[in-house]
Amino acid sequence: MKHHWTAFTVALGFTLTGHLRNRLAMGMTVFFIPTWIYVVRATALDKSITFHTSALGTEVTASMNRTIQISSALHAVTVIAGFMMFMATFSARDMDQRLVLAGYPRSHLLAAKLVALLLITAALTCYATGLLLLSWPLTQPWAVAAAMSAAILAYGGLGLMAGFLLRGELEGFFVVVMATLIDVGMQSPVSNPAGNQTGLTALPLYGPAQAALASAFTSTPSLPCSARALTWFIATSALAAVVFLLRTRHHHRPMPCIEPASTRSNDECRAGAVPLSQETPRSLAKDG
Numbered sequence: 001m002k003h004h005w006t007a008f009t010v011a012l013g014f015t016l017t018g019h020l021r022n023r024l025a026m027g028m029t030v031f032f033i034p035t036w037i038y039v040v041r042a043t044a045l046d047k048s049i050t051f052h053t054s055a056l057g058t059e060v061t062a063s064m065n066r067t068i069q070i071s072s073a074l075h076a077v078t079v080i081a082g083f084m085m086f087m088a089t090f091s092a093r094d095m096d097q098r099l100v101l102a103g104y105p106r107s108h109l110l111a112a113k114l115v116a117l118l119l120i121t122a123a124l125t126c127y128a129t130g131l132l133l134l135s136w137p138l139t140q141p142w143a144v145a146a147a148m149s150a151a152i153l154a155y156g157g158l159g160l161m162a163g164f165l166l167r168g169e170l171e172g173f174f175v176v177v178m179a180t181l182i183d184v185g186m187q188s189p190v191s192n193p194a195g196n197q198t199g200l201t202a203l204p205l206y207g208p209a210q211a212a213l214a215s216a217f218t219s220t221p222s223l224p225c226s227a228r229a230l231t232w233f234i235a236t237s238a239l240a241a242v243v244f245l246l247r248t249r250h251h252h253r254p255m256p257c258i259e260p261a262s263t264r265s266n267d268e269c270r271a272g273a274v275p276l277s278q279e280t281p282r283s284l285a286k287d288g
Contacts, residue, residue, distance in 0.1 A: 014092075079176060151229055157235075162176065
């Protein structure tokens with residue numbers, strides 16, 4: 001038991017170190033989120049709009065300025081989480097392969113990545129929710145935080161899956177940025193007032209976006225709506241685990257025969273019964 005715990009903690013330490021060394025992601029976390037929220041607060045119109053949250057069945061009347069701040073915060077945390085998970089997974093693929101071939105438990109490496117995602121989710125959620133609270137008093141701050149956590153987990157799982165599937169860094173960055181941009185744009189009541197397009201409910205942010213918007217301005221219960229994004233998290237994480245397990249399979253090959261086939265039986269050749277250290281003196285004796 002102690003051995004397994006040590007293996008997990010070491011893997012988690014290396015995973016977190018990889019995240020902390022991602023200077024672009026750290027810079028985006030510290031500066032991009034508050035800057036994006038502040039720019040929206042300073043430039044967006046402050047008129048009231050009314051929109052319908054189909055997932056909750058309620059109508060919400062809120063300031064356009066504050067509504068865009070919610071959408072911007074969701075966009076910022078999801079793109080950062082997806083980018084962080086992709087880069088950490090992509091850059092560690094070769095090392096993970098070598099560790100598994102050396103006997104390191106694959107389950108511990110996967111568990112470390114998922115626990116790191118949970119820690120990133122907690123940090124980004126607290127940071128973004130705190131920034132929104134500085135802008136105005138949210139009606140249900142804990143429900144808004146829950147919606148952000150679900151959104152981060154959904155796109156963190158997507159980044160994890162992309163890290164195992166894609167071959168280049170640019171490809172992963174493009175996938176994460178474009179996916180979050182399209183998703184947030186489709187879920188925003190400002191850029192998409194109708195919000196009734198076919199397939200909209202299948203997007204990762206459908207539940208969290210509507211839950212965050214409703215919780216920020218009303219007292220409507222929204223936790224089940226936020227939990228809809230967990231389906232994406234479970235599906236992408238499961239697919240990432242399958243790809244990881246397939247790519248780190250052990251391929252056992254028999255040792256090659258050193259002597260000609262005539263001097264050894266077929267069973268001995270397949271089993272590799274005589275090691276190389278014993279073959280060398282024998283061949284030297286024959287030469288002598």
